[in-house]
Amino acid sequence: MEQKIKSNHKRFKKKQEKAIYSKFENKSKDRIELEKQSYLESLSENLKLPADLLMGVPVLTVTGSSQLCLENYKGIIEYTGEIIRIQTKKCRIHIEGKNLNIDYFTDDEMRISGKIMRIEYC
Known part of the structure; x- marks a missing residue:
C-alpha cells in the first residue's frame, strides 16, 4: 500500500501572506500616503532630483x-x-x-x- 504525502504549500503560502502584509492592515490610507510622500521626498534628496519630478x-x-x-x-x-x-x-x-x-x-x-x-x- 502506497502512502500519500500531503503538500503544505497552500497553507504555508497563506500563513506567509498574512505575516508579510500584516503591518499594512492596521494603517489608515492617510498614514500610508504620508509614509509614501516622506519616502519620495527622501528619495528625491538622495538622488538629487527635483521633488516636482518624482512627486x-x-x-x-x-x-x-x-x-x-x-x-x-x-x-x-x-x-x-x-x-x-x-x-x-x-x-x-x-x-x-x-x-x-x-x-x-x-x-x-x-x-x-x-x-x-x-x-x-x-
Missing part, C-alpha cells in the same frame, strides 16, 4: 501680481474672469482676481494673466 507636485511661478505659470496640473475645474479653479495631483488651486485669462495651456503647463489677488491651496 508630481504643482510648481507655481508668479511674476508680480499680473502673471502666473503653473506646471503639473490635471485639469481646469472652473474658469471665469474672477476665479480659476485647477485640479492638481495633490490638491486644488484657486486663483482669484480681476480680468483673469488663461493665455495658453498644454498637457502639463499653463499661463494665467490678469490682476491676481489671491492664490489658495485646497
Whole structure:
C-alpha cells in the first residue's frame, strides 16, 4: 500500500501572506500616503532630483501680481474672469482676481494673466 504525502504549500503560502502584509492592515490610507510622500521626498534628496519630478507636485511661478505659470496640473475645474479653479495631483488651486485669462495651456503647463489677488491651496 502506497502512502500519500500531503503538500503544505497552500497553507504555508497563506500563513506567509498574512505575516508579510500584516503591518499594512492596521494603517489608515492617510498614514500610508504620508509614509509614501516622506519616502519620495527622501528619495528625491538622495538622488538629487527635483521633488516636482518624482512627486508630481504643482510648481507655481508668479511674476508680480499680473502673471502666473503653473506646471503639473490635471485639469481646469472652473474658469471665469474672477476665479480659476485647477485640479492638481495633490490638491486644488484657486486663483482669484480681476480680468483673469488663461493665455495658453498644454498637457502639463499653463499661463494665467490678469490682476491676481489671491492664490489658495485646497
